[in-house]
Amino acid sequence: MRPVSSYALACGWDGGHSPSCVIGQLIGGQVRIYAALNDMKVGVLELIEDQVLPWLTQYAPWARGQAGALVHVIDPSMATAGQATITESAERVIRDTLRGRIVHGPVAWSPRREAVLRVLAPRHEGGVVPFQVNPGAETALLRGALTSRWYYPRTPDGRVDRSRPKKPNSPWADIGDAAAYLLGWLRPGTARDEPRHRQRREPYIAKHIFNPLDPHRDRQPSPQNRGWDL
Numbered sequence: 507m508r509p510v511s512s513y514a515l516a517c518g519w520d521g522g523h524s525p526s527c528v529i530g531q532l533i534g535g536q537v538r539i540y541a542a543l544n545d546m547k548v549g550v551l552e553l554i555e556d557q558v559l560p561w562l563t564q565y566a567p568w569a570r571g572q573a574g575a576l577v578h579v580i581d582p583s584m585a586t587a588g589q590a591t592i593t594e595s596a597e598r599v600i601r602d603t604l605r606g607r608i609v610h611g612p613v614a615w616s617p618r619r620e621a622v623l624r625v626l627a628p629r630h631e632g633g634v635v636p637f638q639v640n641p642g643a644e645t646a647l648l649r650g651a652l653t654s655r656w657y658y659p660r661t662p663d664g665r666v667d668r669s670r671p672k673k674p675n676s677p678w679a680d681i682g683d684a685a686a687y688l689l690g691w692l693r694p695g696t697a698r699d700e701p702r703h704r705q706r707r708e709p710y711i712a713k714h715i716f717n718p719l720d721p722h723r724d725r726q727p728s729p730q731n732r733g734w735d736l
Contacts, residue, residue: 507640509540509566516577517558517604518611518688521584521596524676525553526684528648529561532692535631539639540565542648542685544677550584550596554603561644562604569606576606579691581683582613611687615670618683621690626652647681656682 509515510533518528524546530539543557562569569576584596597608612618625637639645656679659672673679 507538507540507638509569511566511568511572511575514577515566515569515575516579516688516691517606518684518686518691519550519578519580519584519596519600520680520684520687521550521581522680523547523549524680525550525596526647526677526680527553527558528681528684528688529558530688530692534634535636536634537625537637537689537692539637539645539648539685539688541640541644542646542681543644544647544681546677551599551603554599559603570604574607576604577609577691578604578606579609579611579687581687582610585610609691611690618686618690621693622682622686624693625689647677648685651678651682651685 509529509531513531513533515529515531518530520526524544525548526542526544528539529541529543530537532538541561543553543561545553545556548556578600580597580600584600587595600606601608627636629636639649656671656675658666658668658670661667671679671682
């Protein structure tokens with residue numbers, strides 16, 4: 507499974523000193539994840555130089571040279587100087603080194619949670635499984651995070667605290683956050699289904715959500731599913 511040049515390639519980013527980048531596309535109603543890259547105790551620039559740029563060069567060399575081909579959905583804190591260098595923000599480093607359009611993801615956890623649940627809900631759409639992850643080492647961290655290692659903490663009295671996932675929990679929480687930013691941009695609505703030259707912006711409202719963090723608890727989505735800077 508390789509990126510398709512007629513569709514926008516999107517990178518979800520989480521910053522800090524365990525930066526992560528999850529790369530994927532929406533094609534024919536299916537979210538495809540190609541890579542989930544992370545490094546510990548480095549800055550965003552080092553992750554770009556050591557992993558992201560080599561990956562793009564090998565698998566999507568067209569992405570950095572075509573208008574509208576590459577979109578970066580970032581943790582809003584990456585707009586603040588200090589995660590790349592003292593004087594330069596991680597957002598600026600991404601723009602200068604990789605090019606492409608920058609989109610700020612939501613600060614609140616709830617729209618990111620809904621984005622993950624929409625994609626992981628067990629269903630078929632038009633005979634297509636809506637979520638596919640490349641096998642292999644480049645997505646191992648994401649598969650580990652989604653299966654068990656990205657989770658909600660418990661309070662001292664034993665209750666599950668669903669306000670946000672457990673932190674610190676690197677690299678799993680960092681990869682999970684990067685994936686949530688990516689999935690929220692790819693699946694806010696049906697517009698991401700289309701090739702880049704025909705994309706529109708239409709709202710997506712989930713009718714029913716299965717909660718993978720609590721498989722016995724089905725629920726209806728909040729009407730405030732949005733929050734994405736489109």
